[in-house]
Amino acid sequence: MATPNTLNSPNGPNSPNSPDQGNAKNRPGGVSTLSGRLDQSQPYALGLFRIVVGLLFACHGAASLFGVLGGAMGGGTIPAGTWPGWYAAVIQLGAGGLVLLGLGTRSAAFLASGSMAYAYFKVHQPEALFPLQNGGETSALFCWAFVLLVFTGPGALALDSLFRGRVGAGSTAHRTSAEREDREEQATPATA
Numbered sequence: 001m002a003t004p005n006t007l008n009s010p011n012g013p014n015s016p017n018s019p020d021q022g023n024a025k026n027r028p029g030g031v032s033t034l035s036g037r038l039d040q041s042q043p044y045a046l047g048l049f050r051i052v053v054g055l056l057f058a059c060h061g062a063a064s065l066f067g068v069l070g071g072a073m074g075g076g077t078i079p080a081g082t083w084p085g086w087y088a089a090v091i092q093l094g095a096g097g098l099v100l101l102g103l104g105t106r107s108a109a110f111l112a113s114g115s116m117a118y119a120y121f122k123v124h125q126p127e128a129l130f131p132l133q134n135g136g137e138t139s140a141l142f143c144w145a146f147v148l149l150v151f152t153g154p155g156a157l158a159l160d161s162l163f164r165g166r167v168g169a170g171s172t173a174h175r176t177s178a179e180r181e182d183r184e185e186q187a188t189p190a191t192a
Helices: 004-008 034-066 085-101 105-124 137-152 159-170 177-187
Strands: none
Touching: 034 085, 034 137, 085 105, 105 137
């Protein structure tokens, strides 16, 4: 039981210093810590990360294939069918576009990561050991950014979530057990 002195003390149950009153994270549904706020916005930050990485990667492919944005290696395009540059540019444009939109993100990111690992070890690493020395920083960063997306998924703002919602509404695979039980009860005739 609270005494009159504890009710008016600076650390009493109704004071802002009280663990129950002054700290919103202890209240149901309350989030006041920076960590809590960051956790709530994590899917959106991940979605923005995916969009930026996908856009930058697709721009590399567009520059190599179509000569836009400065073209390939200082201007121009890569001749169609040349190994490995033209194929890498197709992967960059296609996988980058899919990652940007959030369509098949994990598969596209896996393909893009593999292509950047190949670029790093085949083109850059023979020149020197470290990316700073061999000019492979961009390849290494893209490779690891796409590995991250393989494991985290697309985050918010992805088109995959729109299609998953439409398919899931009519699909039996996505129905909850309560929905299945309701359908079974309606299907079986009541016995007297």
